[in-house]
Amino acid sequence: MTSATVRASVSSELTTDSLLALSERRIAAIHVKGFHDRDMAHAVAEQALTHEALGSYHKELASSVGRVHMPHVDTAHDASLTDTYHRHALAAIHDVRSMFAPYPSPVDRLRLLLQEVWPGGANLLRLNGRTCFIGALRVFRPGVSQLLPHNDRLHQETDAPEARNLTEQFTANVYLRVPETGGDLRLWLREPDEAETERILAVEGLDPSTIEPPALTIHPDAGDLIMFSSAMLHAVAPSSAGPRVGMAMFIGCTDAKAPLVYWS
Numbered sequence: 001m002t003s004a005t006v007r008a009s010v011s012s013e014l015t016t017d018s019l020l021a022l023s024e025r026r027i028a029a030i031h032v033k034g035f036h037d038r039d040m041a042h043a044v045a046e047q048a049l050t051h052e053a054l055g056s057y058h059k060e061l062a063s064s065v066g067r068v069h070m071p072h073v074d075t076a077h078d079a080s081l082t083d084t085y086h087r088h089a090l091a092a093i094h095d096v097r098s099m100f101a102p103y104p105s106p107v108d109r110l111r112l113l114l115q116e117v118w119p120g121g122a123n124l125l126r127l128n129g130r131t132c133f134i135g136a137l138r139v140f141r142p143g144v145s146q147l148l149p150h151n152d153r154l155h156q157e158t159d160a161p162e163a164r165n166l167t168e169q170f171t172a173n174v175y176l177r178v179p180e181t182g183g184d185l186r187l188w189l190r191e192p193d194e195a196e197t198e199r200i201l202a203v204e205g206l207d208p209s210t211i212e213p214p215a216l217t218i219h220p221d222a223g224d225l226i227m228f229s230s231a232m233l234h235a236v237a238p239s240s241a242g243p244r245v246g247m248a249m250f251i252g253c254t255d256a257k258a259p260l261v262y263w264s
């Protein structure tokens with residue numbers, strides 16, 4: 001698909017129609033304002049900032065960003081890290097859920113919604129039959145963190161058979177805390193070319209001066225949900241105005257009749 005086929009239009013609701021439109025790249029994003037209660041979001045963001053499982057992304061240019069519990073991207077084709085990821089998956093899911101107790105976390109609610117509205121339903125991803133983690137909290141520190149233009153594709157992270165047939169991958173972020181200025185989400189509405197893909201795989205980001213300006217820029221508010229194709233280039237701008245905390249999951253798609261799969 002080329003950028004010319006993806007319109008910069010955004011749906012404000014998560015429905016069967018908007019999800020199908022996103023999967024066919026007829027729209028650029030789904031942006032649901034106020035998906036989660038802001039006060040609760042703020043309180044959980046505070047917990048994330050000092051959480052004992054807060055570490056950094058492993059790849060060079062993403063390492064400015066913190067995350068609570070290990071996401072799949074950090075297994076890096078390493079057997080021992082992959083084993084650690086799967087062994088801790090369930091305890092990590094339960095730990096993040098407990099941060100929102102007695103209410104469901106936004107990722108738990110999103111899991112149910114996807115199961116209800118996607119024609120083929122939706123399930124937690126297993127890789128080589130082993131349970132994946134879901135519900136990573138991402139911490140962007142003021143003046144330090146940003147994500148350069150990159151994309152995210154599961155088949156580049158694993159040889160597991162369950163990852164082989166995914167035709168599209170979305171990312172869904174629920175923002176828990178967002179600075180007044182900065183921290184914008186930038187979308188290019190195109191996939192990287194081969195040379196860009198190689199660079200992204202090596203260091204997890206492109207020099208923004210080597211590509212065109214983004215097709216769409218969104219400043220999320222705390223409580224918002226935004227979903228878009230993670231196969232296409234996207235970035236997060238830096239901010240000096242305060243921490244930016246989001247809860248993130250990926251969603252893999254084959255066709256409308258097959259269940260979606262989700263993980264972090």
Ligand SMILES: O=C(O)CCC(=O)C(=O)O
Nearest residue numbers: 171173185230236246248
């Ligand atoms: O935090 C965001 O707005 C998006 C981060 C990102 O790169 C992703 O969700 O894949």
Ligand SMILES: [Fe+2]
Nearest residue numbers: 151152230234
């Ligand atoms: Fe990403």
